[in-house]
Amino acid sequence: MNEWVGEDFPCLLIKSDIETTNIIWLNPFAYDYLGLKKPVEAKIANIVSKASLIFYESYIKPIILANGKYLEVQITLISEGGRRVPAVANLTLSDNIVYWAIYVAKERDKLYQELLEARDLLEKKTEELTAVSRKDSLTPLLNRRAAKDDINVLITQSSRAFFPLSFLLLDIDFFKDINDTFGHDEGDKVLVALSNLLLKQVRETDVVARWGGEEFLIVLYNANIESIKSFSDRLHNAIETIVLPNGNPLTVSIGGAVLEQDELKESDVIAAQLLKADKALYSAKDNQRAHTRIFDKEKGFIRL
Amino acid sequence: MQPSHNVEARNNVTIHGSGDKVIMLAHGFGCDQKMWRHLLPYLDKQYKVILFDYVGCGSSDYSAYNKQRYSTLKGYAQDVLDICEELSLEDVIFVGHSVSSMIGMHAAIQSPHIFSKLAMICPSPCFLNFPPEYEGGFDKEDLEELINLMDKNYVGWANYLAPLVMGQDNDAALTQELETSFCSTDPKYAKPFAKATFFADDRAMLSKLSLPTLIVQSKHDNLASTAVGEYMNQIIPNSQLKIVDAHGHCLHMTNPAIVSSIVREFVS
Numbered sequence: 213m214n215e216w217v218g219e220d221f222p223c224l225l226i227k228s229d230i231e232t233t234n235i236i237w238l239n240p241f242a243y244d245y246l247g248l249k250k251p252v253e254a255k256i257a258n259i260v261s262k263a264s265l266i267f268y269e270s271y272i273k274p275i276i277l278a279n280g281k282y283l284e285v286q287i288t289l290i291s292e293g294g295r296r297v298p299a300v301a302n303l304t305l306s307d308n309i310v311y312w313a314i315y316v317a318k319e320r321d322k323l324y325q326e327l328l329e330a331r332d333l334l335e336k337k338t339e340e341l342t343a344v345s346r347k348d349s350l351t352p353l354l355n356r357r358a359a360k361d362d363i364n365v366l367i368t369q370s371s372r373a374f375f376p377l378s379f380l381l382l383d384i385d386f387f388k389d390i391n392d393t394f395g396h397d398e399g400d401k402v403l404v405a406l407s408n409l410l411l412k413q414v415r416e417t418d419v420v421a422r423w424g425g426e427e428f429l430i431v432l433y434n435a436n437i438e439s440i441k442s443f444s445d446r447l448h449n450a451i452e453t454i455v456l457p458n459g460n461p462l463t464v465s466i467g468g469a470v471l472e473q474d475e476l477k478e479s480d481v482i483a484a485q486l487l488k489a490d491k492a493l494y495s496a497k498d499n500q501r502a503h504t505r506i507f508d509k510e511k512g513f514i515r516l
Numbered sequence: 517m518q519p520s521h522n523v524e525a526r527n528n529v530t531i532h533g534s535g536d537k538v539i540m541l542a543h544g545f546g547c548d549q550k551m552w553r554h555l556l557p558y559l560d561k562q563y564k565v566i567l568f569d570y571v572g573c574g575s576s577d578y579s580a581y582n583k584q585r586y587s588t589l590k591g592y593a594q595d596v597l598d599i600c601e602e603l604s605l606e607d608v609i610f611v612g613h614s615v616s617s618m619i620g621m622h623a624a625i626q627s628p629h630i631f632s633k634l635a636m637i638c639p640s641p642c643f644l645n646f647p648p649e650y651e652g653g654f655d656k657e658d659l660e661e662l663i664n665l666m667d668k669n670y671v672g673w674a675n676y677l678a679p680l681v682m683g684q685d686n687d688a689a690l691t692q693e694l695e696t697s698f699c700s701t702d703p704k705y706a707k708p709f710a711k712a713t714f715f716a717d718d719r720a721m722l723s724k725l726s727l728p729t730l731i732v733q734s735k736h737d738n739l740a741s742t743a744v745g746e747y748m749n750q751i752i753p754n755s756q757l758k759i760v761d762a763h764g765h766c767l768h769m770t771n772p773a774i775v776s777s778i779v780r781e782f783v784s
Binding site for chain 2: 231232233257261262263264265266267268269270271273274277278285286287288321324325328372373
């Protein structure tokens with residue numbers, strides 16, 4: 213008992229064997245707090261929670277083996293009577309002995325728990341706000357800004373390992389007449405119906421957005437002219453199933469452009485592709501509408 | 517056309533030594549490929565050794581992180597397969613530590629033609645208890661506490677919260693943290709890995725593993741008991757079990773000489 217004289221520090225001091233995790237020495241406070249009897253035959257596994265043990269094996273031990281120390285790590289102690297107590301430990305390693313200095317940290321743990329909850333709430337709010345800020349106000353599609361973000365991600369991927377991207381601008385034929393004849397509510401219904409249809413027709417990797425009033429942008433992932441053709445055939449057919457109040461089917465005109473590898477160097481890739489797609493769209497509009505045209509560098513406009 | 521540094525950079529692939537046989541060392545939950553630095557000197561004179569970091573660990577490309585993909589071990593197994601494909605690897609001897617043993621099993625069952633042998637260091641197909649027939653060692657509450665502890669032990673709080681509020685990229689801050697520690701508890705990446713690791717139950721897959729499999733278990737391991745090793749050895753059709761008289765869950769760090777000789781014997 214003599215060794216204990218003059219030692220009354222209110223913290224747990226422990227020495228353990230790095231290999232066997234046997235506890236080889238404790239200060240009096242640690243004895244009392246952990247409810248251990250002499251001689252001690254406990255291992256680290258007996259004085260910390262199972263979760264703390266996983267943390268010890270996955271983080272603490274590798275880190276002290278590499279760096280010789282790990283400071284301010286939170287663990288859960290199993291104290292006298294099996295109570296679980298949050299605690300903070302500083303550990304150092306020397307000659308295969310781990311030196312633990314542990315203080316009980318109930319209050320600090322409460323603070324951290326509150327911080328965690330605040331963070332989770334913040335994360336949730338951020339997620340919700342991000343989702344709202346990306347959506348078009350009327351339809352379930354992406355808005356212009358979100359579409360640009362997503363397309364830029366695709367462009368970056370394509371510049372790392374090239375795959376073609378197809379830009380399609382879609383414009384509802386005679387939309388002004390629809391609004392004027394049937395009213396704006398009906399016009400809005402058409403926009404929503406078409407948006408839902410577009411979402412069904414594209415793959416998850418494609419980008420589809422409401423680009424302007426009655427104009428939509430679709431960027432097809434890894435698609436060349438042949439795949440645009442089969443996609444646009446399907447699309448025109450599907451769109452005709454949307455019927456206007458006067459019984460006429462809805463039609464759209466589409467202008468497209470395929471992003472070539474050398475065009476990835478352009479300063480504004482999206483703007484350059486949209487310019488080509490827009491030209492093709494106007495060419496389709498000027499030629500009886502209700503079909504798709506692709507802008508091609510060599511062949512000019514190709515009617516699909 | 518296809519820049520070859522793509523997957524290599526994403527997974528921070530490093531290639532060591534040379535030899536006819538290819539050994540791929542896959543780190544477990546918690547740390548990164550630096551875990552292998554003790555074992556590497558025993559292997560790289562004889563074999564071509566491939567090291568890598570899973571996306572979300574070590575010096576991988578964090579911009580390639582996909583929450584959905586990396587919420588199950590299959591997503592991590594895809595990293596392994598991507599690397600093998602990128603480097604055109606064949607007859608790979610896959611050595612996985614802890615959860616990487618199971619990741620290797622997923623990869624080997626999905627694409628058996630890529631691998632020739634599978635070595636598992638301190639594996640467990642399931643950390644959860646399912647009494648009375650299976651004792652993984654932990655109850656659900658233990659593992660939930662672990663997730664909570666990881667949160668509380670994340671040192672980069674300010675780094676983590678700032679981008680959440682400001683909408684900035686936190687890669688730079690993360691890189692800085694990694695310079696000082698090779699184990700990251702950044703909740704964004706480490707928590708999904710922890711959940712994928714500790715809530716997995718891959719016991720039903722063991723019988724589908726046809727490759728010659730080596731199970732190296734530590735006699736006193738707090739995370740994976742020898743009983744778990746024996747259980748696996750019974751079910752995997754073509755397996756052998758070696759129990760090393762040692763302590764702890766990081767045999768490859770603490771007992772590299774023994775582990776390397778067992779692995780070398782298994783390889784040849």
